[in-house]
Amino acid sequence: MLGNKISGYLRGLRRSPASRYFKRDIRAKVGFAIVLAVVFTAIFASFVAPHGPLEPHYEDRLQGPSWKYLMGTDWMGRCLFSRIIYGTRYALAVGFLLIAVQASIGVPLGLLAGYKGGRVDNLIMRLVDATLAMPGLIIALAFVALFGPGLYKVIIALAITGWAGYARLMRGQTLAVKGETYIEAAKAIGEKDRTIISRYVLPNSISPLIVLMTMTFPAAILLASAMSFLGLGVMPPEPEWGAMLNESSRYLGDPMPAPLWSIFPGIAIIVLVLGFNFLGDALRDAFDPRLRE
Amino acid sequence: MRFIRLPGGMYGFIIKRLLLLIPIFFVVSILVFMLLQLTGDPARQVLMAQGILEPSPEQLEAVRYQYGYHRPVYIQYIRWLTGYPSADPNQGEDPRVMTRGLLRGDLGYSHKFQRPVQALMLEKIPNTLVLMGAAFMVSLAMGLFLGVIAALRRKTWADYTGMGVALFGVSIPNFWQGMMAILIFAVLLGWLPGEGYYGLKWLILPALTLGTAQAGSLARMTRSSMLDVLRQDYIRTARAKGLRERAVIYTHALKNAIIPVVTLLFLRLPYLFGGTVVIEVVFKWPGMGTLLVKGGMGAAGGMGKDWFIIQGGVLMFLVLAVLANLLCDIAYAYLNPKIRYGEGG
Numbered sequence: 001m002l003g004n005k006i007s008g009y010l011r012g013l014r015r016s017p018a019s020r021y022f023k024r025d026i027r028a029k030v031g032f033a034i035v036l037a038v039v040f041t042a043i044f045a046s047f048v049a050p051h052g053p054l055e056p057h058y059e060d061r062l063q064g065p066s067w068k069y070l071m072g073t074d075w076m077g078r079c080l081f082s083r084i085i086y087g088t089r090y091a092l093a094v095g096f097l098l099i100a101v102q103a104s105i106g107v108p109l110g111l112l113a114g115y116k117g118g119r120v121d122n123l124i125m126r127l128v129d130a131t132l133a134m135p136g137l138i139i140a141l142a143f144v145a146l147f148g149p150g151l152y153k154v155i156i157a158l159a160i161t162g163w164a165g166y167a168r169l170m171r172g173q174t175l176a177v178k179g180e181t182y183i184e185a186a187k188a189i190g191e192k193d194r195t196i197i198s199r200y201v202l203p204n205s206i207s208p209l210i211v212l213m214t215m216t217f218p219a220a221i222l223l224a225s226a227m228s229f230l231g232l233g234v235m236p237p238e239p240e241w242g243a244m245l246n247e248s249s250r251y252l253g254d255p256m257p258a259p260l261w262s263i264f265p266g267i268a269i270i271v272l273v274l275g276f277n278f279l280g281d282a283l284r285d286a287f288d289p290r291l292r293e
Numbered sequence: 294m295r296f297i298r299l300p301g302g303m304y305g306f307i308i309k310r311l312l313l314l315i316p317i318f319f320v321v322s323i324l325v326f327m328l329l330q331l332t333g334d335p336a337r338q339v340l341m342a343q344g345i346l347e348p349s350p351e352q353l354e355a356v357r358y359q360y361g362y363h364r365p366v367y368i369q370y371i372r373w374l375t376g377y378p379s380a381d382p383n384q385g386e387d388p389r390v391m392t393r394g395l396l397r398g399d400l401g402y403s404h405k406f407q408r409p410v411q412a413l414m415l416e417k418i419p420n421t422l423v424l425m426g427a428a429f430m431v432s433l434a435m436g437l438f439l440g441v442i443a444a445l446r447r448k449t450w451a452d453y454t455g456m457g458v459a460l461f462g463v464s465i466p467n468f469w470q471g472m473m474a475i476l477i478f479a480v481l482l483g484w485l486p487g488e489g490y491y492g493l494k495w496l497i498l499p500a501l502t503l504g505t506a507q508a509g510s511l512a513r514m515t516r517s518s519m520l521d522v523l524r525q526d527y528i529r530t531a532r533a534k535g536l537r538e539r540a541v542i543y544t545h546a547l548k549n550a551i552i553p554v555v556t557l558l559f560l561r562l563p564y565l566f567g568g569t570v571v572i573e574v575v576f577k578w579p580g581m582g583t584l585l586v587k588g589g590m591g592a593a594g595g596m597g598k599d600w601f602i603i604q605g606g607v608l609m610f611l612v613l614a615v616l617a618n619l620l621c622d623i624a625y626a627y628l629n630p631k632i633r634y635g636e637g638g
Contacts, residue, residue: 133614138566138585141607142328226468242466245468249575252476259476263473277464
């Protein structure tokens with residue numbers, strides 16, 4: 001049912017002016033290429049990577065780039081290139097899962113607030129305001145201190161505060177649509193609330209939702225890698241980029257400097273985040289005609 | 294609050310918001326108190342912080358009575374907050390380890406650092422505030438400069454470079470930027486120290502790093518706000534009056550464009566708090582962030598988590614967030630009369 005509607009929406013989108021604008025945008029092309037390349041790398045990591053991500057080569061510790069190890073090795077002689085390749089899986093998993101969790105909390109609450117209005121709206125929006133005012137990383141830190149580190153726990157820890165943006169967006173969208181005459185008409189012919197929401201309110205909110213998701217993706221990756229860097233997210237020896245930087249930070253200066261080890265994972269994060277930021281900016285401009293120049 | 298007549302207008306709004314702080318502080322204190330309770334067994338956590346990772350049932354029992362963890366939760370909370378009821382030796386409670394209450398400035402004793410938590414915090418909080426203040430200034434200066442230049446020189450190389458730098462700024466993991474700053478300026482060039490805090494020289498790298506994290510989004514916001522304002526009729530009027538371009542830009546345009554930017558700046562303060570924690574760890578800054586992460590990491594040095602430290606750190610950052618939010622509301626009400634007289638409060 002809903003799947004049908006979304007595919008119908010996408011078919012309509014292909015011919016829309018937003019789509020034409022988007023296709024001409026250079027940022028969209030670059031961003032899309034980067035994201036596609038990273039997704040491809042993540043899926044075929046075991047074919048792309050020359051070594052296993054956890055495979056130590058004790059005779060080749062802390063080496064610079066060579067043909068055998070394209071980006072050098074770390075303190076256990078693990079191939080950095082292979083580890084960065086496998087790291088794409090963590091980055092994408094964190095991004096997609098975090099967005100999924102945030103949206104699945106925020107969207108229903110926002111819908112409820114906007115659609116019901118009155119006291120429910122007041123209560124939910126107070127909660128949203130309070131959540132937005134909280135420092136997310138501190139809350140996540142406390143959560144991880146309570147329940148321990150790990151990929152899924154970090155995602156929950158970051159979702160505790162991250163859902164509020166989705167709720168606010170969805171409420172705004174719902175309020176905007178609610179005043180339209182076609183909603184009044186649907187109500188007049190006795191449509192149920194559920195039908196009105198799934199047939200009119202949700203489809204009208206897909207575009208801004210997609211934009212918000214694309215724009216929160218890079219933030220999710222940055223936050224999660226920061227948690228891993230602090231030793232509170234994905235733990236070493238897993239080949240997660242933030243965790244790799246956590247290990248490498250001790251080798252920045254004396255007595256055994258290995259700066260390249262710290263440089264490559266950071267560049268990997270930047271490339272992926274830039275890709276999503278390009279895509280997000282292009283999408284936002286395409287869907288919001290006022291922003292076009 | 295309907296039974297008390299409050300003055301209207303700006304002052305009434307501020308008084309209302311200040312009164313609202315009381316219940317908010319209440320909620321925050323309950324959240325912070327519950328942290329230790331949620332671990333399941335506070336006595337075990339206290340022993341683990343002392344380095345006893347596998348305590349015997351006798352040890353657990355002894356600590357439970359010493360610290361008064363055998364009492365009902367609400368008694369424990371009231372005691373944690375106010376220090377009353379005071380320790381009862383008849384029940385095995387030990388007045389030497391019993392808290393004197395948050396309201397009297399007692400957050401417990403840190404066994405990890407061998408000092409009372411409040412003494413540690415008094416030592417670290419100024420360092421954190423210095424770092425955050427400096428970073429705030431950096432982000433404000435850089436963000437406004439880049440944004441205004443980009444808006445005024447729209448569609449020139451200055452605009453493209455400025456916005457490119459801003460986009461790059463929001464795409465770099467801040468902690469990695471800090472690592473690179475240490476690598477380049479401390480390790481390779483040796484110009485600036487990259488670790489610790491012993492004077493102004495030590496402040497430069499962390500403040501610049503933390504500041505640029507905010508500057509990127511600030512620059513983008515400033516640019517779009519400035520462009521918005523430049524399109525307004527009153528700017529055209531100002532120009533038509535024959536005002537000099539400089540007067541148009543600085544007194545008319547910038548003044549109006551800055552309102553949403555200031556709001557954004559305050560709204561983004563929670564991010565600054567989170568960012569501080571990360572940057573403090575990178576630069577080994579002796580502040581609350583480092584303390585909080587050290588206290589929250591289990592098993593470091595064969596010790597458990599120090600929950601009194603975690604409670605103190607979380608409490609400080611939550612209180613800062615509440616105050617930042619208050620400032621934001623007041624600033625916004627000051628700038629926007631609609632809020633002031635409406636039902637907002």
